[in-house]
Amino acid sequence: MPVMNMIQALNSGMDVLLERDEDVVAFGEDAGYFGGVFKTTDGLQAKYGADRVFDTPINEAAIAAMAIGMAARGLKPIAEIQFADYIFPAIDQIVSEMSRIRYRSAGQFTSGCVVRTPWGGGIRGGQTHSMSPEAFFTHVPGVQVVVPSNPYDAKGLLIASLESGDPVIFFEPKRIYNGPFDGVPDKPLSSWAKHPKGEVPDGHYTVPLGKADIVREGEACTVVTYGTLVHVAEAAAEASGIDAEIIDLRTLVPYDIETIAKSVNKTGRVVVAHEAPRTSGFGAELAAQIQEECFYALEAPVFRLTGWDTPYPHAHEWAYFPTRDRFARAMKTVTEAA
Amino acid sequence: MAARKSTSRSKATKPKSSVSKDQLLDWYRDMLLIRRFEEKAGQLYGMGLIAGFCHLYIGQEAVVVGVQGALEEGDQVITGYRDHGHMLATGMEADGVMAELTGRAGGYSKGKGGSMHMFSRDKQFFGGHGIVGAQVPIGAGLAFADKYKENGKISATYFGDGAANQGQVYETFNMAKLWDLPVLFIIENNQYAMGTSVQRASSETHLYKRGISFGIPGEEVDGMDVVAVYEAAKKAADHARAGKGPYILEMKTYRYRGHSMSDPAKYRTRDEVNSYRDTKDPIELAKAKILDAGWADEDTLKGFDKEAKTIAAASADFAQDSPEPDPSELWTDVLVEG
Numbered sequence A: 001m002p003v004m005n006m007i008q009a010l011n012s013g014m015d016v017l018l019e020r021d022e023d024v025v026a027f028g029e030d031a032g033y034f035g036g037v038f039k040t041t042d043g044l045q046a047k048y049g050a051d052r053v054f055d056t057p058i059n060e061a062a063i064a065a066m067a068i069g070m071a072a073r074g075l076k077p078i079a080e081i082q083f084a085d086y087i088f089p090a091i092d093q094i095v096s097e098m099s100r101i102r103y104r105s106a107g108q109f110t111s112g113c114v115v116r117t118p119w120g121g122g123i124r125g126g127q128t129h130s131m132s133p134e135a136f137f138t139h140v141p142g143v144q145v146v147v148p149s150n151p152y153d154a155k156g157l158l159i160a161s162l163e164s165g166d167p168v169i170f171f172e173p174k175r176i177y178n179g180p181f182d183g184v185p186d187k188p189l190s191s192w193a194k195h196p197k198g199e200v201p202d203g204h205y206t207v208p209l210g211k212a213d214i215v216r217e218g219e220a221c222t223v224v225t226y227g228t229l230v231h232v233a234e235a236a237a238e239a240s241g242i243d244a245e246i247i248d249l250r251t252l253v254p255y256d257i258e259t260i261a262k263s264v265n266k267t268g269r270v271v272v273a274h275e276a277p278r279t280s281g282f283g284a285e286l287a288a289q290i291q292e293e294c295f296y297a298l299e300a301p302v303f304r305l306t307g308w309d310t311p312y313p314h315a316h317e318w319a320y321f322p323t324r325d326r327f328a329r330a331m332k333t334v335t336e337a338a
Numbered sequence B: 001m002a003a004r005k006s007t008s009r010s011k012a013t014k015p016k017s018s019v020s021k022d023q024l025l026d027w028y029r030d031m032l033l034i035r036r037f038e039e040k041a042g043q044l045y046g047m048g049l050i051a052g053f054c055h056l057y058i059g060q061e062a063v064v065v066g067v068q069g070a071l072e073e074g075d076q077v078i079t080g081y082r083d084h085g086h087m088l089a090t091g092m093e094a095d096g097v098m099a100e101l102t103g104r105a106g107g108y109s110k111g112k113g114g115s116m117h118m119f120s121r122d123k124q125f126f127g128g129h130g131i132v133g134a135q136v137p138i139g140a141g142l143a144f145a146d147k148y149k150e151n152g153k154i155s156a157t158y159f160g161d162g163a164a165n166q167g168q169v170y171e172t173f174n175m176a177k178l179w180d181l182p183v184l185f186i187i188e189n190n191q192y193a194m195g196t197s198v199q200r201a202s203s204e205t206h207l208y209k210r211g212i213s214f215g216i217p218g219e220e221v222d223g224m225d226v227v228a229v230y231e232a233a234k235k236a237a238d239h240a241r242a243g244k245g246p247y248i249l250e251m252k253t254y255r256y257r258g259h260s261m262s263d264p265a266k267y268r269t270r271d272e273v274n275s276y277r278d279t280k281d282p283i284e285l286a287k288a289k290i291l292d293a294g295w296a297d298e299d300t301l302k303g304f305d306k307e308a309k310t311i312a313a314a315s316a317d318f319a320q321d322s323p324e325p326d327p328s329e330l331w332t333d334v335l336v337e338g
Helices: A006-022 A044-048 A058-073 A087-098 A136-139 A149-163 A229-240 A259-266 A282-297 A326-338 B021-046 B061-070 B083-091 B094-100 B135-151 B166-177 B207-216 B226-241 B270-279 B282-293 B298-321 B327-331
Strands: A024-030 A053-055 A078-080 A114-119 A144-146 A170-171 A213-216 A220-227 A243-247 A251-253 A270-273 A302-304 B075-079 B156-160 B183-189 B217-224 B248-253
Touching: A006 A024, A006 A044, A006 A078, A006 A149, A006 A170, A024 A058, A024 A087, A044 A053, A044 B282, A053 A114, A053 A302, A053 B327, A058 A078, A058 A087, A058 B135, A058 B166, A087 B135, A114 A149, A114 A251, A114 B061, A136 A170, A136 A251, A136 A282, A136 B166, A149 A170, A220 A229, A220 A259, A220 A326, A229 A326, A243 A259, A243 B298, A259 A270, A270 A326, A282 A302, A282 B207, A302 A326, B021 B061, B021 B083, B021 B094, B021 B226, B021 B282, B021 B298, B061 B083, B061 B156, B061 B226, B061 B282, B075 B135, B083 B094, B094 B298, B135 B156, B135 B166, B135 B183, B166 B183, B183 B207, B183 B226, B207 B217, B207 B248, B226 B248, B226 B282, B282 B298
Parallel strands: A024 A053, A024 A078, A078 A114, A114 A170, A144 A170, A220 A243, A220 A270, A270 A302, B075 B156, B156 B183, B183 B248, B217 B248
Antiparallel strands: A144 A251, A213 A243
16 A cells, blocks of 8 residues: 555545546645645646636635635635735635535535645744634534644545535644654654555555544543644653553544544543643643543543643744653552552 | 715816717606606505515615716626616516516416516626625626626626625725726615715715725715716726726715605605705706707606606506416525436
8 A cells, every 4th residue: 555644545535526627726935836844735736727727816815715715616626825824814704605505505515525624833934824713613513623633634534624615724833844843852753654544555445534433542641632743642642651542533513523432431530732832722622522521530620731821932843742651640640649 | 066076086077978869868768667666566565465665766866877887798787685676787688577576477487586686697797786786796706707708798786785894895995906907886875874874874974985904995975866976987997998997986976765765754854855855856947958958858757757657557456466386486496406
């Protein structure tokens, strides 16, 4: 089976979608001729033509809005926002229009599309190239939110997203585009070639939305996370020897509370983790739902391991980012709580 | 009549009227229906049967009726929130529109949208958008799909003088001309963005010039004269349909009522309103043309008025008799079912 990094897997996913359906178009800033700032759309314009894979001006609001109009008229757009930090000009369109076309037309029109965007930190990008703005979107009924953590899932989730018929904000953890990251800042980059999920079939397949993946089974505590931190959590379990059960959410809306509850009811101890700031982060939703579902099984307070309530820092990146060592301390805290 | 104002360098000459008896009579009836429908909606609002916001189109009828006369089957219409006239002009049933205003199951969006947010797949009417200016890039997205599908259809994208100052509009102008999308940008300049006059909000008050730096032709049109509107829209529609790209039409018009039902409109004088009602009323202007040409007599026109009142009254009955939507509808059409 071919080995791909996440960029190649996403490229392959778009290739499959473009190949199968002429109504699929892909566009964004530098997405056409240049092939994308991270090369995710590389070669697709040459293969499918500039009518189907094309560059846009630097207009995030209109990029999102064009996708809505195209989708309402029957196309299947894959729009790229160059960095998740740039998505805010498009929030008006995503929140007020994209998410609600189905509802307010009582199902007559939909705006099924995928808005792909590189997301998250760990690349020394500073305030405007490192953010994890997922919680802004998980609060919007009518959009689905997806965060893959490896090449196999990235391709399968991307295809499932466009085929879902509803809008998806698809956050791509850019720190792990080229290889998994264990949360130890100074170590050399690892490669997807050494990871089982680096094996990616060439053709069409899907990874269903709304289904979490248990990436490590364990008894001592549960870790619920997504994106880059899935790998950091695995490294922390290994380094600390704590027998954690690690759940990769993969989809934040809708999220797989069944899998979470089953695990927490077994372990009684849970760390929820994300890179985004703590207050009103997605971890707050998870903590609230876990206490509703598992209150009498909990042996310790739900631990929120997150970025801090600061702008994403430059020099202090590794003090902000939930590193392997912070993860291990969090797991230790919940497992040792009386 | 003042000289035609246009950004085109070629000498603008008023084309010979190509309007037929049937066209003008149809438009007269369409304008009357909108007027009587809106008067009835105002009554229902006063009786507490329509809740929330309700923006009446009275005074502006010639704009949407004249433009619609230049559109073809399968062309699309999208607008902001002063939208009841657009719905009726596209042929949507008065019953379904009024029932949406009263929030009933028989409304076009099953009561999920209300006055500002309803759609019709059958009539290619894409809303009904309550965020000022947000519909403009979506309208260009619709046009993109038409160009992509090479189906010869165009998108009539309406917005007001207030929306003309939104940043998204200029993102859209750039993309629309860059890709020569078949879209008409119809600016309904009724001279007040809620309570703020164009003079108090716009550095360049000639809104038809707003496309100059994008290379989009623009023209000022007497929006109280349905024939002038039709002729301008026909020319613009031919331009867009011929693959020459977008066209801006600034319709100089006037709304007689307040911004919404709750606005006493104290930011303008009674004399100003009366001067429009008495000398520029679009329905009276059309009536004079019909009588001048001898295309109908007073009695026939009175018959049309009676017909419009009957339809409006019937729609009010329908809207009161239609059942409240089932409580379960709260949850449907958020995302695709099952």
